Amino acid sequence: MKAGFLEKLIERLGRIGPEEVQNYFLRLAQEKGFLETVFNAIQEGIIVTDAKGRITYLNGAACELFGLETSDAIGKRLDERVRGLDWQSLTQSAGPISRDMEIFYPANRFINFYIVPLIIESRDSVAGDGVPGPRSVATAEQVGHAMILRDITESRRSAQETIESERLNALTLLAAGVAHEIGNPLNSLHIHLQLMERKVRELDDNSKTALQDSRLMLRDPKSGGLTQSSHNSCAQSGPPGRNCIRKAST
Numbered sequence: 001m002k003a004g005f006l007e008k009l010i011e012r013l014g015r016i017g018p019e020e021v022q023n024y025f026l027r028l029a030q031e032k033g034f035l036e037t038v039f040n041a042i043q044e045g046i047i048v049t050d051a052k053g054r055i056t057y058l059n060g061a062a063c064e065l066f067g068l069e070t071s072d073a074i075g076k077r078l079d080e081r082v083r084g085l086d087w088q089s090l091t092q093s094a095g096p097i098s099r100d101m102e103i104f105y106p107a108n109r110f111i112n113f114y115i116v117p118l119i120i121e122s123r124d125s126v127a128g129d130g131v132p133g134p135r136s137v138a139t140a141e142q143v144g145h146a147m148i149l150r151d152i153t154e155s156r157r158s159a160q161e162t163i164e165s166e167r168l169n170a171l172t173l174l175a176a177g178v179a180h181e182i183g184n185p186l187n188s189l190h191i192h193l194q195l196m197e198r199k200v201r202e203l204d205d206n207s208k209t210a211l212q213d214s215r216l217m218l219r220d221p222k223s224g225g226l227t228q229s230s231h232n233s234c235a236q237s238g239p240p241g242r243n244c245i246r247k248a249s250t
Contacts, residue, residue: 045149048118051142053077053087065149067106078147090115091145100152110156111149118144 016024036059039046045062049055055073063070066082079087090097098114121140200211 043151045113045147047078047147047149048144049078049087049147050144053079053091053145055081056144062147062149065109065111065151066103091117109151109153112152113147113149116146116148117142118146 039057039059040061042059043061045065046057046059047055047062048057054075055078056075058068058070058073062068063073068081073081077087079085085101090099094117096114096116098112100110100112103109103111119140119142121138200208203211
């Protein structure tokens with residue numbers, strides 16, 4: 001539809017015949033049906049409201065996102081049909097705004113939307129001051145808002161999976177670093193144990209037997225451990241000397 005078509009049609013209503021008026025309205029109906037077909041083919045949701053927030057148009061994608069029926073939604077306030085939408089605060093801005101929201105009905109989705117005010121510019125003829133003939137004055141009137149909706153569920157979930165993957169990689173690196181720090185002293189202990197094993201193999205039989213008895217005594221809880229054994233040895237040899245260790249009294 002060409003710009004100014006409706007204005008020209010209104011100006012000529014008194015001068016055209018009924019058949020021509022019918023042709024104009026048929027043309028308008030055809031173009032309206034064409035635009036509705038185009039809007040319903042768009043994957044993004046489109047909702048148009050009047051100045052009071054009542055729905056005047058919504059396409060199929062918007063109905064699917066919010067679980068609405070066109071016949072039931074037209075003429076109703078948008079914030080009544082979409083619970084949790086603070087329409088009054090969203091439409092306070094004079095320019096377009098963009099927000100993200102999460103909905104749970106009819107399905108759990110993340111939606112990005114932006115709202116654009118709809119402004120119609122009209123021209124009125126007024127008498128000129130000191131200028132012969134009327135002059136045209138342009139006035140702008142806000143008649144409603146258009147809300148464009150886009151489903152970003154997949155991209156939001158993909159971003160969350162990426163964050164979780166990065167966290168898992170960080171934990172894996174941390175665990176590998178801790179294992180490395182623990183492994184270094186363990187390797188040192190293992191080397192010293194191997195050296196001790198070689199030294200033991202070089203001992204004579206009597207020394208090996210004494211070492212074996214000491215090891216068994218340390219492992220046996222009934223023996224009282226190394227401290228109790230030393231105390232008994234000191235008690236048998238007489239009064240405690242410098243090299244004897246008494247068990248601490250409790």
